[in-house]
Structures are given as structure tokens and as C-alpha cells.
Amino acid sequence: MIAADSQKPVFRFAPSPNGPLHLGHALSAMLNHDAARATGGRFLLRMEDIDIARCTPEFEAVIYEDLAWLGLGWEIPVRRQSEHVDAYRAVLDRLRQRGMLYPAFLTRGEVKAYALAEEARGTPWPRDPDGAYLYPPTDRDRSETERTRLLQSGAKHAWRLDMRRALKSIAGPLHWIERGDGGTVEVKADPAAWGDVVLWRSDAPSSYHLSVVVDDALQGITEVIRGRDLFQATAVHRLLQTLLDLPAPTYRHHRLILDGDGRKLSKSAGDTGLSALRADGLSPLDIRRLVGL
Numbered sequence: 108m109i110a111a112d113s114q115k116p117v118f119r120f121a122p123s124p125n126g127p128l129h130l131g132h133a134l135s136a137m138l139n140h141d142a143a144r145a146t147g148g149r150f151l152l153r154m155e156d157i158d159i160a161r162c163t164p165e166f167e168a169v170i171y172e173d174l175a176w177l178g179l180g181w182e183i184p185v186r187r188q189s190e191h192v193d194a195y196r197a198v199l200d201r202l203r204q205r206g207m208l209y210p211a212f213l214t215r216g217e218v219k220a221y222a223l224a225e226e227a228r229g230t231p232w233p234r235d236p237d238g239a240y241l242y243p244p245t246d247r248d249r250s251e252t253e254r255t256r257l258l259q260s261g262a263k264h265a266w267r268l269d270m271r272r273a274l275k276s277i278a279g280p281l282h283w284i285e286r287g288d289g290g291t292v293e294v295k296a297d298p299a300a301w302g303d304v305v306l307w308r309s310d311a312p313s314s315y316h317l318s319v320v321v322d323d324a325l326q327g328i329t330e331v332i333r334g335r336d337l338f339q340a341t342a343v344h345r346l347l348q349t350l351l352d353l354p355a356p357t358y359r360h361h362r363l364i365l366d367g368d369g370r371k372l373s374k375s376a377g378d379t380g381l382s383a384l385r386a387d388g389l390s391p392l393d394i395r396r397l398v399g400l
């Protein structure tokens with residue numbers, strides 16, 4: 108389902124409060140904010156703070172400060188993912204009842220060992236678009252008895268999407284609408300490239316993929332503008348939207364701001380942090396110029 112064109116556009120900036128914002132975040136936030144202003148649309152802010160071990164109220168407070176300093180205004184209340192775990196759990200349960208999920212017990216080390224053993228036998232083990240080994244079929248192929256036994260023993264586990272079953276259950280290939288600088292194109296989505304993605308983590312509730320599609324739908328987001336690093340993940344989002352019968356926003360994946368060595372900025376890169384630049388005496392206009400707006 109594609110969101111109706113007549114709808115007032117709704118944009119969002121969705122940072123994770125697990126570190127200070129940098130120039131890349133400033134670009135994302137300003138593009139969303141400016142697009143909302145230019146189209147008479149709405150600009151929402153969402154705190155993707157599901158990873159409770161890494162997200163803090165202090166980082167959240169600095170995000171508000173940085174965005175306000177940039178001159179951006181957003182709607183209140185801000186949606187905080189940590190306050191909506193029940194909504195994500197309910198969606199997870201729906202998928203589980205449809206047989207789309209399985210409990211996954213392998214540790215990262217065990218996945219790597221499996222992949223290396225396969226490669227030693229001469230089969231290159233596939234990697235996902237981010238370069239991580241795909242999850243082996245070990246847990247997917249377990250018998251129900253074995254699964255129940257492991258769950259009852261209290262073994263630590265995540266919940267993964269059974270990609271083969273999920274793809275079989277949908278009709279036809281998936282696409283998304285990408286609005287780029289050169290125009291609007293339809294991109295073919297390839298969720299299978301990600302293998303059996305995690306939808307519920309063993310160390311934190313929900314997963315990025317699950318909560319982002321639930322929230323974009325619940326908040327009525329019509330246009331997602333975010334960094335190019337999430338371009339391929341959109342395939343998983345389109346699959347989940349289709350499985351859950353949620354509307355699909357359009358997407359725009361913007362260029363990334365790179366550091367002097369050509370690497371993507373990270374939250375620990377202090378000198379490109381907005382607060383540090385502000386303390387150095389830069390103005391919001393300087394930030395716009397620095398990110399090429």
C-alpha cells in the first residue's frame with residue numbers, strides 16, 4: 108500500500124540518543140525540517156532509544172539543545188521508543204503466530220565459526236549488505252521439540268524472521284519509491300540479501316527494523332529522509348510493511364558526510380559533534396554551509 112498523495116506530508120528525524128549529534132545528523136534533521144516547511148507538511152522528532160544500555164537522558168537533552176540551536180522546531184510530544192515496547196511486542200506476536208519467526212540461539216562467535224567452517228570447505232558464506240555473515244539455518248531447521256526444550260531451559264535467544272517463509276507469503280517483488288536529486292525512481296527491494304534478520308534482540312527489546320516500521324506507520328510518516336547508509340535496509344522495511352499491511356512512505360537517502368579520511372562520521376568523532384562546533388563559535392549558518400545546504 109502506498110500512502111495517498113493528497114495527504115499532508117509528514118517528515119521525521121529519528122536519532123538514537125546514544126551519543127552527541129554530528130554534522131551528518133544535522134544534514135538529516137535540516138533536510139527533513141526544510142522539506143516539511145517547503146511543502147506545508149509536519150516535522151516530527153522521534154527518539155530511537157530502544158537500546159536502553161547505550162541511550163541516556165543526557166544525550167537526549169543535548170539533542171534537543173542542538174536541534175533548537177540549529178533553529179529547528181518540532182511537534183510535541185516527541186515519541187520515545189522505550190515507552191512503546193508493548194506496541195512492538197504485539198506486532199512481534201502477530202508475526203510469531205503466523206509462523207514467520209523462530210528463536211535464534213547462536214552467539215555472534217558461533218555464527219562466525221559456522222561461516223568460517225563453510226568457507227574452509229570451499230563455499231563462500233554470504234554476507235549481508237553491511238558485511239556481516241548471514242545467520243546460518245541451524246535454528247530455523249530445529250524441530251519444535253528441540254526449540255521448546257531450549258526455550259524452557261532459559262537459553263538466551265533473539266527472534267529472527269524466517270526470510271524464506273516471509274518471502275513465500277507475499278505476492279510478487281517488492282519496490283520502494285526513492286526521491287533522489289535526479290528525480291523519483293522505483294527501486295527493487297532485495298530483503299533476501301539480509302537473510303534471517305533479528306526482529307527482537309536478546310539484549311534489548313525489539314530491533315531497529317521492527318520499531319522503525321511500526322513507528323513510521325503509527326506516526327503517519329509519508330516521507331522518510333535519512334542517510335544513504337540505510338538505503339539497503341529499506342528492503343527489510345518494505346518486507347515488514349507488506350507482511351504487516353502497513354502503508355509505505357516514500358524514501359530519500361541523502362549523501363553521507365564523511366570525515367577527512369573518507370569515513371562515515373561516528374558519534375565518537377568529537378570534532379564534528381554539533382556541541383563541539385557550537386562551543387568553537389560556529390553559527391547555525393556555518394553548519395548549513397559545512398553540510399552543503
Ligand code: GLU
Pocket residue numbers: 121122123155319332333334337
Ligand atoms: N535511528 C537511526 C539512526 O540514528 C535512524 C533511523 C531512520 O532514520 O530510519 O541512525
